[in-house]
Amino acid sequence: MGSEAADEIPCFDFSGDDEQQRWKDMCGRIREALETHGCFLLSYDKIPKRLLEDMFVEMNTFFDLPEETRNKYLGPLPYRSYLRKSRINVPWPESFDIVNEPDHDQLDAFTKLMWPDGNPSFCETLKSMSSKMLELNRIILKMVFESYGVGKLYDAYKQDSTSTFRLLKYRLPPNPNNSEEGAIGLVPHTDKNALTILCQNDVQGLQVLNNDNVYVPLMVPDKAFIVFVGDSLKGWSNGRLKAVKHRVVMSGKKERYSFGLFSMPKEGVTTEVPNELVDEHHPLRYRPFKFTEFLSYFSETVSDDALETYAGL
Numbered sequence: 437m438g439s440e441a442a443d444e445i446p447c448f449d450f451s452g453d454d455e456q457q458r459w460k461d462m463c464g465r466i467r468e469a470l471e472t473h474g475c476f477l478l479s480y481d482k483i484p485k486r487l488l489e490d491m492f493v494e495m496n497t498f499f500d501l502p503e504e505t506r507n508k509y510l511g512p513l514p515y516r517s518y519l520r521k522s523r524i525n526v527p528w529p530e531s532f533d534i535v536n537e538p539d540h541d542q543l544d545a546f547t548k549l550m551w552p553d554g555n556p557s558f559c560e561t562l563k564s565m566s567s568k569m570l571e572l573n574r575i576i577l578k579m580v581f582e583s584y585g586v587g588k589l590y591d592a593y594k595q596d597s598t599s600t601f602r603l604l605k606y607r608l609p610p611n612p613n614n615s616e617e618g619a620i621g622l623v624p625h626t627d628k629n630a631l632t633i634l635c636q637n638d639v640q641g642l643q644v645l646n647n648d649n650v651y652v653p654l655m656v657p658d659k660a661f662i663v664f665v666g667d668s669l670k671g672w673s674n675g676r677l678k679a680v681k682h683r684v685v686m687s688g689k690k691e692r693y694s695f696g697l698f699s700m701p702k703e704g705v706t707t708e709v710p711n712e713l714v715d716e717h718h719p720l721r722y723r724p725f726k727f728t729e730f731l732s733y734f735s736e737t738v739s740d741d742a743l744e745t746y747a748g749l
Contacts (some may be wrong), residue, residue, distance in 0.1 A: 447477035467583035474680030536601040569697040599699040606692040618687030626679040627666035629700035639692035645681040667743040701727040
C-alpha cells in the first residue's frame with residue numbers, strides 16, 4: 437500500500453449478534469486490517485459506557501494516591517510492576533501491570549495493597565472491566581485463527597495464554613504552549629505481547645507509523661477501543677500479521693489516562709508457527725521461542741527489531 441492516512445485504519449462495530457455469515461465476513465475483515473495496518477478501532481456494546489466512565493473515575497482516584505503508596509507495588513517480572521514516573525530520561529507513562537487471571541486474586545491483592553482498609557468500588561470496577569476485555573480479546577484471537585483456517589488450534593492457544601491489565605497515566609508536557617508538535621509521552625515501540633486492547637480518555641495523542649515511515653495521528657472515537665498486534669502474535673503468524681510501531685504525543689493541559697489488556701503466552705510456553713501458515717509464498721521466518729525469554733531479551737537490548745534478532749531465521 438502507498439501513502440496511509442490514519443483515517444484509513446478501519447473501525448469495526450462488534451455490537452449485535454454473531455450470525456454465522458456475519459462472523460465469517462468479520463473474521464476476514466479483522467485479518468485484513470491486522471495484516472495491512474497492524475491495528476484497528478472498534479466499538480463493543482457489551483462493555484457499557486457507564487463502566488468505561490466509572491473506570492476513568494476510579495483511575496483518577498488511584499493515581500492520586502501518595503507516591504509512597506504506589507511504590508509498594510513491585511512485580512517479579514519485566515513490565516508486570518509499577519513503572520515510576522521518576523524515570524525522567526525515558527518518555528514513558530506512569531503505569532501499573534496487574535496479572536489478570538479469571539479468579540481475580542491478583543486484583544484483590546493489588547487493591548488491598550493500595551487500600552489496606554479496602555476499596556470495593558475500585559476493585560469491582562477493575563474486575564468487571566478486565567473480564568469483559570479478556571472476553572473481547574478471545575473473540576478477536578478466535579477470529580484471527582479461523583480466518584487462517586487454523587481454528588482447531590485456538591483452544592490450545594487460549595489454554596496456554598495469560599494476560600495483564602495495565603493502568604497508565606501520561607505526564608503533561610513541561611511547556612505545552614511552546615511546541616506545536618507536542619512532547620513525546622510514550623516512546624515509539626511495537627508491543628511485545630500477542631494482542632493489545634486499549635481504551636483512552638478524551639485526550640488524543642496516539643500516533644501510528646504508516647508505510648511511508650511517517651507517524652500519523654490516530655483519532656480514536658469516544659468510548660472506542662484500539663487493538664494492536666504484538667510481536668508474539670506476529671511471530672506466531674509467520675510475519676503475516678503486522679506489529680505496527682506506535683507512540684503517544686502529548687499536548688495541551690489535560691492529563692491523559694488509558695488502560696489496556698495485554699494477552700501473551702504463559703511462562704514456559706513455546707510460540708511456534710503453525711505448519712498451515714508456511715508455504716512457497718510464505719517461507720518460515722521465525723524459529724520457535726518462549727515469550728518470557730524473548731521479553732527478557734528485549735528488556736536487556738531495547739532493540740527496535742528484537743523479534744527479528746531473537747527469533748528470525
